[in-house]
Amino acid sequence: MIPQQPVYLEDKVDEIRQSGRLDYRSQALPTWCPGCGYYSVTEGLANALNDLQIEKENTVVVSGIGCASRFPFFMDTYGFHTLHGRALPVATGIKVANEKLTVVAIGGDGDGFAIGGGHIPHAARRNVDITYILFDNGIYGLTKGQVSPTSAIGFKTSTSPFENRDAPLNPLLMLLSYGASWVGQTYAGWPHHLAGLVQQALEHPGFSYLHVLSPCVTFDKTDRTYQNLDLTVRELDSDHDSSDLALAMQAASDTRSPALGLYYTSQRETLGQALDQVALRAGAGG
Amino acid sequence: MAYDTDIQISICGSAGDGTIAVGDIFKRAMAHIGYRVIAFDQYPAEIRGFGKCIARTRVATSRVYSMKGYSDVLVSLNDLHAIPHVGEVRNYGALIYDSAPMSAVAEGAHISGHLKPGHIPYALPMREVSELATGANRSRNFVALGFVAGLYQLPQDAFHHAIAAKFESKAAAVTKSALAAFDSGFEAGAASYQFDDVRIDAPRGRKSTHEARMMTGNGAIVQGCLDAGIETFFGYPITPATGIMEHLAVEMPRHGGRLVQTEDEIAAISAAIGAGYAGSRAATATSGPGLSLMTEMMGLGVMAEVPVVIFVSQRGGPSTGLPTKTEQSDLNLAVWGGHGDARRIVLAPTNVEGCRRCAGRAFEIAEQFQVPVIVLVDLYLSNRYETVFLQDENEFLPKNWKPATTPGAGYRRYELTTDGVSPRCIPGEAGGIHTATGLEHDEYGNPSDNSGTHSLMTQKRHEKLQAAIKHPGINFTKRFGDSGKVEVGLLTWGSSFGEALEAMLLAQQEGIRCAAMKVVMLSPFPVRSVLRFYKDCQQILVPELNYTGQFAKLLTSEIALPVTRISHATGAPLDVANLVEAIRRAARKHRRRHNAA
Ligand SMILES: Cc1ncc(C[n+]2csc(CCOP(=O)(O)OP(=O)(O)O)c2C)c(N)n1
Ligand code: SF4
Numbered sequence A: 001m002i003p004q005q006p007v008y009l010e011d012k013v014d015e016i017r018q019s020g021r022l023d024y025r026s027q028a029l030p031t032w033c034p035g036c037g038y039y040s041v042t043e044g045l046a047n048a049l050n051d052l053q054i055e056k057e058n059t060v061v062v063s064g065i066g067c068a069s070r071f072p073f074f075m076d077t078y079g080f081h082t083l084h085g086r087a088l089p090v091a092t093g094i095k096v097a098n099e100k101l102t103v104v105a106i107g108g109d110g111d112g113f114a115i116g117g118g119h120i121p122h123a124a125r126r127n128v129d130i131t132y133i134l135f136d137n138g139i140y141g142l143t144k145g146q147v148s149p150t151s152a153i154g155f156k157t158s159t160s161p162f163e164n165r166d167a168p169l170n171p172l173l174m175l176l177s178y179g180a181s182w183v184g185q186t187y188a189g190w191p192h193h194l195a196g197l198v199q200q201a202l203e204h205p206g207f208s209y210l211h212v213l214s215p216c217v218t219f220d221k222t223d224r225t226y227q228n229l230d231l232t233v234r235e236l237d238s239d240h241d242s243s244d245l246a247l248a249m250q251a252a253s254d255t256r257s258p259a260l261g262l263y264y265t266s267q268r269e270t271l272g273q274a275l276d277q278v279a280l281r282a283g284a285g286g
Numbered sequence B: 001m002a003y004d005t006d007i008q009i010s011i012c013g014s015a016g017d018g019t020i021a022v023g024d025i026f027k028r029a030m031a032h033i034g035y036r037v038i039a040f041d042q043y044p045a046e047i048r049g050f051g052k053c054i055a056r057t058r059v060a061t062s063r064v065y066s067m068k069g070y071s072d073v074l075v076s077l078n079d080l081h082a083i084p085h086v087g088e089v090r091n092y093g094a095l096i097y098d099s100a101p102m103s104a105v106a107e108g109a110h111i112s113g114h115l116k117p118g119h120i121p122y123a124l125p126m127r128e129v130s131e132l133a134t135g136a137n138r139s140r141n142f143v144a145l146g147f148v149a150g151l152y153q154l155p156q157d158a159f160h161h162a163i164a165a166k167f168e169s170k171a172a173a174v175t176k177s178a179l180a181a182f183d184s185g186f187e188a189g190a191a192s193y194q195f196d197d198v199r200i201d202a203p204r205g206r207k208s209t210h211e212a213r214m215m216t217g218n219g220a221i222v223q224g225c226l227d228a229g230i231e232t233f234f235g236y237p238i239t240p241a242t243g244i245m246e247h248l249a250v251e252m253p254r255h256g257g258r259l260v261q262t263e264d265e266i267a268a269i270s271a272a273i274g275a276g277y278a279g280s281r282a283a284t285a286t287s288g289p290g291l292s293l294m295t296e297m298m299g300l301g302v303m304a305e306v307p308v309v310i311f312v313s314q315r316g317g318p319s320t321g322l323p324t325k326t327e328q329s330d331l332n333l334a335v336w337g338g339h340g341d342a343r344r345i346v347l348a349p350t351n352v353e354g355c356r357r358c359a360g361r362a363f364e365i366a367e368q369f370q371v372p373v374i375v376l377v378d379l380y381l382s383n384r385y386e387t388v389f390l391q392d393e394n395e396f397l398p399k400n401w402k403p404a405t406t407p408g409a410g411y412r413r414y415e416l417t418t419d420g421v422s423p424r425c426i427p428g429e430a431g432g433i434h435t436a437t438g439l440e441h442d443e444y445g446n447p448s449d450n451s452g453t454h455s456l457m458t459q460k461r462h463e464k465l466q467a468a469i470k471h472p473g474i475n476f477t478k479r480f481g482d483s484g485k486v487e488v489g490l491l492t493w494g495s496s497f498g499e500a501l502e503a504m505l506l507a508q509q510e511g512i513r514c515a516a517m518k519v520v521m522l523s524p525f526p527v528r529s530v531l532r533f534y535k536d537c538q539q540i541l542v543p544e545l546n547y548t549g550q551f552a553k554l555l556t557s558e559i560a561l562p563v564t565r566i567s568h569a570t571g572a573p574l575d576v577a578n579l580v581e582a583i584r585r586a587a588r589k590h591r592r593r594h595n596a597a
Helices: A009-019 A039-051 A068-074 A087-097 A109-115 A120-126 A171-178 A191-203 A226-232 A245-253 A271-282 B019-033 B079-088 B126-134 B140-151 B156-166 B172-191 B217-227 B242-255 B265-277 B288-304 B331-336 B352-369 B379-383 B451-470 B496-509 B527-536 B550-559 B576-596
Strands: A059-063 A078-081 A102-108 A131-136 A182-187 A208-213 A259-265 B006-014 B036-042 B052-060 B071-076 B089-098 B120-124 B212-216 B232-235 B258-261 B282-286 B308-314 B345-347 B372-378 B385-389 B435-437 B477-481 B486-492 B514-519 B521-523 B537-544 B564-567
Touching: A039 A068, A039 A102, A039 A131, A039 A191, A059 A068, A059 A087, A068 A078, A068 A102, A068 B435, A087 A102, A087 A120, A087 A131, A087 A271, A087 B232, A087 B258, A087 B265, A102 A109, A109 A131, A109 A171, A120 A171, A131 A191, A171 A182, A171 A208, A171 A245, A171 A259, A182 A191, A191 A208, A191 A259, A245 A259, A271 B242, A271 B258, B006 B019, B006 B079, B006 B140, B019 B036, B019 B052, B019 B140, B019 B156, B019 B212, B036 B379, B052 B079, B071 B079, B071 B140, B079 B089, B089 B140, B120 B140, B126 B140, B126 B172, B140 B156, B140 B172, B156 B172, B212 B217, B212 B352, B217 B242, B217 B308, B217 B352, B217 B372, B217 B379, B232 B242, B232 B265, B242 B258, B242 B379, B265 B282, B265 B288, B265 B308, B282 B288, B288 B308, B288 B331, B288 B372, B288 B435, B308 B352, B308 B379, B331 B372, B331 B521, B331 B550, B345 B352, B352 B372, B352 B385, B352 B451, B372 B379, B477 B496, B477 B527, B486 B496, B486 B527, B486 B576, B496 B514, B496 B537, B496 B576, B514 B527, B527 B537, B527 B550, B537 B550, B537 B576, B564 B576
Parallel strands: A059 A078, A059 A102, A078 B435, A102 A131, A131 A208, A182 A208, B006 B071, B071 B089, B089 B120, B232 B258, B232 B282, B282 B308, B308 B372, B345 B372, B486 B514, B486 B537, B537 B564
Antiparallel strands: A182 A259, B006 B052, B036 B052, B036 B385, B212 B385, B345 B521, B477 B514
16 A cells, blocks of 8 residues: 655654653663564554553563563563463462552463463463463574474474474464453554554453464564465454354364454453452451 | 379371361360470371371470370270370370270270280270260260370360360250260269379469460461461462461451462462562462472572562472371472572471461561572471460561662662662552563663673672571571580471470480580571581481481581481481480490590
């Protein structure tokens, strides 16, 4: 699409400065490779926090280990860069300790679904009021290109030199069956779509899971590339009913042409509310 | 003549006989009367079936420090289980058993055939008495309890009180039949002849102004947590630490605290560290297998300088090991476990009152030094009851993590200060924004692999802990026994210190000059006071409950001097008599050398 009016760089820079969203960005320059899908989230999250007027000192970004997990360093909010696979339980502890905080957990597919796979169902079923943004590049980026639990069959990596034969997981189906109360999918190549969904995820009271399809431009030249994703992704059907779990599961089963958008959302008691109920039953203060 | 009462009564039966229940009533009644009580129950490893239960209670007029290695009285509610324990009854000790058991017994299966000459037998038709008193045979345990109380002329009302309290939440009929059975047993006991070899004299002296309470080590840990104002707890069940979480699950919500049972121990410590990072008084509790899983995350706590308290109750290992037996074999893991130079603080209380104190102080220390603190106990200490006299419940310092300098522009979370402790801010505080990380980092918290930064930061993380040895309100070492130069010194830690102290007292009575020191802080190690003790002793014995001498090795690595190890790994506490023998041998050796010189 060719813009009708020319856009001048100075105007754009001024506009960004004035928006206030730069306040959420730290001085540190991201260490990601040029072109990495992860750049989209710094922008997306800063925008969403800014639009929702969430104070940066009341925001904590928690991550595991991996390229994606480097994210907290690039934000001027509180951050906790934890251990490989442990972002969710640490985030849970932070939220239980202080319900006033907005807690965002971030990580890669290996971090979330390999080493940290045991924690996801429990964060989801407890409905911890946090947002989990998982960047799925189908590969281990930080350790320089090994196969991941979401790598496609036939994918060649340094540890699957004769092609991967392990069937990939379907993260959306898993999260839906774990009882996550908000499940959405977006794509790093659609930054505006991503920013919109990040905002919705933050607004959701309860556990929100945002799956981000994101190319690793350095270690994947064949499979989950911008070119391939641009061709296959599509928006969820316009008549998709996000309160219908069965429909959401059906949509999530189509992995050939990944649909982007809000799959499922529902409202139920969060972990914090449940703990308040426990206190009431125990006769707190009495 | 003044007579010091010090007797141990063991009640042995099978699961379902109500053995532990009457043991519990016995110790509570005795504590109420004013005795010093210490008790340790043994449960079967299996949940179902008819496994062996033993309720051992030691009752004394002055303070005692461990269980005795023998019993003065053995009550059998099940002969099959009790027969192997006849040998633990001392000469002229009493055996109380059912003279008319349920069914015909095979030859050799009745306990009467196993008594030793010198044992005083009391054959009591428990089943019949129970049936007469209550119309059912189920109250044999209360008949036996009543018999003991009657025989030794103990105040009946203290027992009535304890029985009523035990069944407070049950139907009135339950209390009624228990009381009826108890009273019939009491009558029978009072009518029996009491040999003077076993006597329980009335407690002497002033009663403490504080109320005596019966408490286990785990119960005392919970009390310490509550007194220190614990805010969040995350745990995963494992014997023998589960009781801590179960008890906190009841108490914390009443006191504004929050408790979550996590999916595993990794999640438990992760969430506790998350909560600690967010400024909460946070803790978790586990045993060896769980601690193994926690080591990586503890390292993050050390690196990111996050306060958190980890209660560890050891059981027999390695692997799943002996879940229902005691051992002190996780010292290495607690002090050194995990990768990298990751020193943390490890406290090991030696008795039930110490469990409360260490638990409360652990929160203060964790916050003051911004570091994980492990409180290391074992099954024997977790589960044993002692009479405790609780002091001031407000003795622990309130939460105090306020930064020393005002945060704002240029705030350095990991500032290199003279004492190594940096100003800490928590989420919610404007001007304190930073990212905590497990990567090596500079003063601002930014990742750095600069070698100078790494050595400075490593030094900071270690040196800041040295001041913990001076933390007020807790004795990190304590010496008992003869002062000055002694022939034999016992140096030990944790639950084993009770047996060591008992052995020392007995050896002193034999004219051996000896002393004992407990080491409560295992990391960082209180080298100076231990060295001072070492220099006063001609021989140093280090008894502990493990095979490899983990404490002895820690000791020798810290003070670089030889010690004599007494390592014992059977799953049971140390045997006091064996320890006394070891002291005698060491004293003889010393005297021989002394005379030769
Ligand atoms: C316990 C542990 N095991 C292994 C590693 C090494 N490691 C670091 S990141 C990573 C995988 C990263 O892949 P992913 O989570 O998909 O994130 P990405 O780098 O692709 O963003 C691994 C295996 C580690 N840091 N800790
Ligand atoms: S290695 Fe891949 S995932 Fe990591 S920063 Fe580079 S492009 Fe992104």
